[in-house]
Amino acid sequence: MYIDAHNHLDFYGEDLNKALTIINENNIETLACSMDEESYLFSRKLSEKNSLIIPAFGVHPWRAHENYNKLESFEEYIKETSIIGEIGLDFHWVLEKERYSLQLKVLKYFLEEAKKYNKVTNLHTKGAEDEILDLIKKYDLRTPIIHWYSGSLEILKKLLDMGCYFTISVDISYSKLTDEIVKYLPIERILTETDGPTALEWVNGEYGYPSYIKNITKEISAIKRLPEEEVKEVIYNNFKKLIEI
Ligand SMILES: [Zn+2]
Numbered sequence: 001m002y003i004d005a006h007n008h009l010d011f012y013g014e015d016l017n018k019a020l021t022i023i024n025e026n027n028i029e030t031l032a033c034s035m036d037e038e039s040y041l042f043s044r045k046l047s048e049k050n051s052l053i054i055p056a057f058g059v060h061p062w063r064a065h066e067n068y069n070k071l072e073s074f075e076e077y078i079k080e081t082s083i084i085g086e087i088g089l090d091f092h093w094v095l096e097k098e099r100y101s102l103q104l105k106v107l108k109y110f111l112e113e114a115k116k117y118n119k120v121t122n123l124h125t126k127g128a129e130d131e132i133l134d135l136i137k138k139y140d141l142r143t144p145i146i147h148w149y150s151g152s153l154e155i156l157k158k159l160l161d162m163g164c165y166f167t168i169s170v171d172i173s174y175s176k177l178t179d180e181i182v183k184y185l186p187i188e189r190i191l192t193e194t195d196g197p198t199a200l201e202w203v204n205g206e207y208g209y210p211s212y213i214k215n216i217t218k219e220i221s222a223i224k225r226l227p228e229e230e231v232k233e234v235i236y237n238n239f240k241k242l243i244e245i
Helices: 013-025 037-049 061-080 097-117 129-139 153-161 176-184 197-204 212-224 228-244
Strands: 002-007 028-032 053-055 083-088 120-124 145-147 165-168 190-192
Touching (some): 002 145, 002 190, 002 212, 028 037, 037 053, 037 061, 061 083, 083 097, 083 145, 097 120, 097 129, 129 153, 153 165, 153 176, 165 176, 176 212, 190 212, 190 228, 212 228
Parallel strands (some): 002 028, 028 053, 083 120, 120 145, 145 165
């Protein structure tokens, strides 16, 4: 069983059936992260017919400005979701600085709820690694998953000390930093992710299907000098530990 601990199934559009066939044929357990309520309901529906799909509820920082005033209506989704995500901050790609306070408002709401219901969170940290580190400390969160980390190694070490897990994404073997991160992290804290079809496109121009998770697993095994089967098994166990508490 492969683990895709951060995908966006609502991004596949007319290619969704192909993506689902790949997930089934390759046995890829998939955490379907959401951007907002609509995206969560889409994944939740898919999960009713496919046990490989685990829907996660959250509001992406890019959508915070559209959701900050309806947070009270989200509690039921939070209670039923096994992992809260995608949530976080993005001070890099979001250029409208006036939206940062809304991102913080939305994130703090989700972190309070994560604390209240003892949920694992799936965190986007782009350009806001310091702030995320402080918030993890402040809310004393249980084993957060840091999605596609690209900050400094100094903060990475601190996040690791706080019990975080890290999803390694499609830029492995393309990004020196990602390769360094894989080298540094203990395999017991590593997960794999594809982050939807457009992430790989951003890296090398290819449309990303869930099968790319095999390449990522393979590259991790090369960097870690461990057999691929072992890497696959450890990542599976890492994910199970997070999902089953
Ligand atoms: Zn994402």
